[in-house]
Amino acid sequence: MKLRNLTIALLSFLAISLQAQTYNEYELSFDNAVHHEANIKIKFSNLENKVLEVRMSRSSPGRYAVHEFAKNVYNVKATDGNGKALPITRENPYQWNVAGHNGTVNFEYTLYANRAGGTYSGIDESHAHLNMPATLAWARGLDQRPVKVKFNVREDRNWKVATQLKDLGNNTFYAPNTYYLMDSPTEIADLYFRERNVDGQTIRLALHKDGTTDVEVDAYFEETMGIVMQQKAVFGELATYDFGQYTFLSCYMPNASGDGMEHRNSTYVVSGLPVERPLGSTSMGTMSHEFFHNWNVERIRPKSLEPFSFEDANMSGELWFAEGFTSYYTALMQARSGSISTDQYVNGLGGSVGYVMTAPGRNYHNPIEMSYQAPFVDAATSIDPTNLSNIFISYYTYGSVLGLALDMSLRTMDNGKNLDDYMKYVWQKHGKTEIPYTVRDLQARMAEYAGESFANEFFGKYILDSQMPDYASLFKKMGVTYTNRAEGRASIGGNIRKQRDGWQLTGNATVGSPIYKAGVESEDVILSLAGTVLTDDSNINEIIAAHKPGDTIEIKYRKIWGEEKTSKLTLEEAQAWSTAMDANADAKAKARRDAWLRKR
Template sequence: MKIALFILSFFTLSFISASEINYEVSMPEPHTHYFEVKMEIIDYEKEYVDIKMPVWAPGSYLVREFAKSVENLSAKANNKLVSTEKLNKNTWRIHSNNAKNISITYAVYAFEMSVRTSFLDASHGYFNGSSIFMFVEELKNNPISLSIIPFEGWKKVSTSLTSVGDFKYKAPNYDILVDSPVEIGNHITFNFSSAGVTHHVAMYGEGNYDIEKLKVDMAKITQAATDVFGENPNKEYTFIIHNLTKGSGGLEHLSSTTLQVNRWTYDEDNYKGFLSLVAHEYFHLWNVKRIRPIELGPFDYNNENYTDLLWVMEGFTSYYDELLLYRAGIYTEDEIISKFRGSINNIENQPGNKVQPVADASFDAWIKAYRPTENSYNTTISYYTKGSVIANMLDLKIINSTNGEKSLDDLMKFLYSEYYKKEQRGFTSSEIKKAIENISGLDLTDFFKNYIDGTESFDYPTIFGYAGYNIETVLNKKPSLGISLNYNTISKVTRNSSAYDGGLNVNDEIIAIDGYRVNGKLDEFIQNKNVGDTINVLISRDEIIQSFEFPLKERGNTYYYILKENKEMNSVCKKWLRQL
C-alpha cells in the first residue's frame, strides 16, 4: 500500500472503500462529568468489527489507559442490538453479522483537568480526541464527521477542525480528528493576525490578562517562529487557554495548542513565562508535528512509540522558546543570557546528568520522565533542558564554523524542507547527525558520542568564547545536608551528599538537629557549621525514632556565569543574538 504524508506529520494510507465514520458528542448532564459518544460506521460489512480506545495522547509520552474511563458500551447493527465483548484492555468486538451500518454508544468519564486528557463540569467541556474517540484500525484513514451537541445554554465551540455547519465538523482521517482538541462553553474568544495566519484564541476562566496586549505580543512570537522556517503551513491556528488555579503546561497539535496556566500569570513577574509557553507550543507546529523522528508516525495508539530523539523535538523547542522571545524584543540580552545560564546550571548540578545520556532519556520517557520517583534526580536528566543546552552549543558551533553564514535555523529549515515537504517522512538518528554535519561542515562523531550518547560536560568556555563571552565558575563550598524537605519530611536526597552517605532516606521526618527541634527551618542549623563538622540528626522513620551522626560535606554545586568580554557584539554574537 502506498504511503504518503498529508498536512499532518503522520502518514495517511489509502482509505478502505467508501466507509465513513461519524461521531456525535453530547453532554446532557455536565455536572456528572460524562461525555456521551455515538460512533457510526457506514458501509462496512463484516462478521464482526473491533473498535479500540487509544492508550496514550501523542505529544505526551505515557500510557494513560483511556479505556479505563469508558462505560456502558452498546451497539446496534442495522438498528438492532447486537452482542459485544471486550477482548483486551482497550478493544471491544462488535458482532455486527455483516450488517452494512453499525452504531456504537458509550460514555466517557472526564474529570482530569490537564492538556493531555478531557474534562467536563458545569462550567465548560474540553476534550482531547484520543481520550474520547474509539477507532477501527483499518478505517483510521477514512473521512470522518463530528457533531457536537453542547449543553443547553453553551453557545461556543472552539477547535481547529474544519467547520461544515453549526457545531458540525469534518476531518480527513482519525489522526487529524484526535489531533484537534475541542473547547465547549461560553468562553471568551478573540483573533489576531500574523505571518499570514489568522489566530483564534479561546479563553476559559477568569484571569488578569489584557486581550489587546496579548494580541500584540502573541503576534510578535508567532511571526518570529515563522521567520525561522520562512513559511507557515497553516492558514488558521487555534489557541485554547485555560486559566486555572494550577496550570499543567501545554500540548502541541497540528493547527492548535492547549495551554493551562495559573489565572494570575499575566502580571509583570510571570507574563514572560506565559509567552515562553506560547512560543514553545507554537514552535512545535513545525518541530514535532511536521519535522519528526521517523518513529513518530504513523502512530500506534495501542502501544508506546519509542524514539531516542526527544532531545531534538523537545530540547530544540525549549531552546527556541526562549530565543524567539529575544528575537521578538520581549527579552533583553541580559535576560536571554540568564535563561541560557539557568539551563546550564540546571543540568550540570543534577547528579542524573552523569548517569543518563540524553538519547536514553528520550527513549525511556515512557517509563522514567513521566513516572518520576524520589530517586529520579540522581539517575535521570530532562531531555527538555539538556536538549536546549545541546541546541545552544550546536547553534554557536554552526555559526562559528561557517563564519556566520549559517545557524541552527538553517538546520531547522533543512529538516522541514527535506523530510516533511520533499521526502514526506520522518528522519532517523543517523540522518539528523548527517544533516547537522552538512550544515556545519563539522565531523560530529565525537560530539554525539560524548554528549548525546554519553554524559560528558560541554567545553563551555570555548563554545561561548566564539560569541565573545567568558565563562566563570564558582564552586559552592558551603556545608550542606543535600536534602529537600516538605516541611520536616525529606522529599529528596542528593547522591553522594552528607545525608546520602549518612543514611537518611526519603520520607524520614527530621525532628531535631544537635538536640534542637527543626520545625521546617533546616538552614538555621547548617549555616553556622563548617565542612567536616559532625552533626546529630534525630528522625522518625515509620514512626520509629532513630538517631544518625555523620560529617557535613560541601554542597559541591558549580555555578556557571556567562560574562560578555566587550560591549560590542562580534560577528558570531550578531548572528546568534539577532532580533526581528
C-alpha cells in the first residue's frame, strides 16, 4: 500500500461524487470500552468473484520493526450482501480468507486494545486512542479504493473525534486510499481544541488531559506554536497539508504510554502523565521532534521506505538523517523558540557527543549500517540476550551528533553556510517535489550547496565510514567549551551494582574496557576488587577512587557455573563529557554562536 498518488486521489474526490465511487466502509463502536474492546465492521463491495484476503498489518508508519497486531483480533465473522454467513479460512496468522461471497463481504471482529501509545491502540471509558494498523483490517487488492470511516462515539462520555482524515460530518471521515487510512491516528475523547491559521493553513491542537484548565491549554498551545514557527523558518514554509490542516494529537493521561509518532498531516504525542500533574510540566521535545518530521521523513522521504510495507519490517539506511538530523533539530528548535534556554540547550550537547565518541559500536557499523538495525531495536521485542550495547549506537543519537558537527562545520566555513539552508535546499529538491532520496542524493545536494570537496570529505569520513569529527575544535569556534568532567578519575569501564546474586555488572561488559579485558561478564558475581572483599555495605566508588588511571588492581569473581577466577585490571580514565557557553570566546565565536541559537 502506498500514498504517493494522493494528489490524484484528492482531485478525484473533488471531481467525483461520493455516490459514484466504491468505498471500503468501516464502522467502529465502543460499547464495551470498559473492557478495552471495540466492535469493528467493514463492508467490502463490488468484489471480483474470487477469495477476499483480509489482513491485519504487521508494521506501522513511523515504526520499522514488526508488530503482531493480529493477536488482538477475535470474534471474526463474515457475511455476504444478503446476510448469509461465509466460510473463513486462515492462510497465516495475519490473514482471513473469505470465499463464496456474492460481490459483497461484511467483515466483523472484536479488537482488544490496552496500550495507548504511538504504535498500539488503547480503549477504555476515557478515550479511544487508535493507531490504525493496530486497529483496522484491510483487504489485499482494494488498497487504492477510497475509504469512509464511521465512529459511533460515546456521547455519554462527551467524546469528540480528532484525526487527519477528512471530516464528512456526523462523525464520518474520508481517506483517499488505505495507506492514508493506516497513516491517520485518531484520538476520540473529551478533547480540548485550539487552532491557528498560518499562511492559509490550520495548525490544530487536540488535547486529551483530565484535570487541566483553559489557561494551561492556552499556554501549551502557545509554546507549541513557538516551535512551529521556528521550524517553518528552517524550511522557509510549511508543508502543504492534504486537507489544509495539521493536527497535534496530544494525550497526557495516566493510562497512556509515553511515545511520539509522526504522520503525514498529524502526530501522536503521548505520555502517562498523572492527572494531578500540571500540563506545563510536560516536555515539548516530543512535539518538536514529531513536527519536524512532517518535512523530514514524511515528505523528504528515504527511497528505501517507498513503498512502505504493512506486511513486513521496513529497513532503511537513511535513518541517521531522517531520525538523527530530526533529533538534532528537536532541542535546537526548543532553544530558538524559548521553550528551553540556550544555556540548557548547549549544556545538553556534551553527553551525546561524548557517548558516540567513546561507544564501541562505531567499530562495527557506520551510520548507514546502524540505521539498518532499526527492525531489531525500534520498539522490537525479543527474549534472548543481545550484544547491542557493544555493537549498536542509536541512529537517533548518532545522527544527531553528526547533524551538530555538520552544522558547526558549515557555520565555521568562510562563506558562512549552515545546516538550516542545506535542509531548505533538500526540501526544495526532494521534499516539496516528493522525490524520494538516497544517501548519494544527500551527498550530491551537499556538493551542490557547499562544494564537492567538502561533501566528499564529510560523507566519506562520517557517513560511509565511522570516523568522528574534531568536536573540540568545532565547539571552540562556536563559543562552546567541551571538557571531560571526570578528568583524572579512575574507572573500570563499567557500572557494578548489588544485585540479587551479589555484585555484578549492570549490563554487558563494554568491549575494550578494563573490566572486559579482565574477562568479566554481566552474569559473573564479583567477589573482591583491589583487595577489598565486597559485602552488602561496600562502596564501589570509594574503592575505585582510591586509585588513579593506569593503576593495576586485582579483581576476583565467580562464573555462573561456580568457578572462581582472579584477574588483573588496569584502570582507565573515566569519561563524562560536558559542554557549556564559553564566557571567554572571541568575538567571531560569539557571533557564530548567536547566529546559530538566536530566534528567527
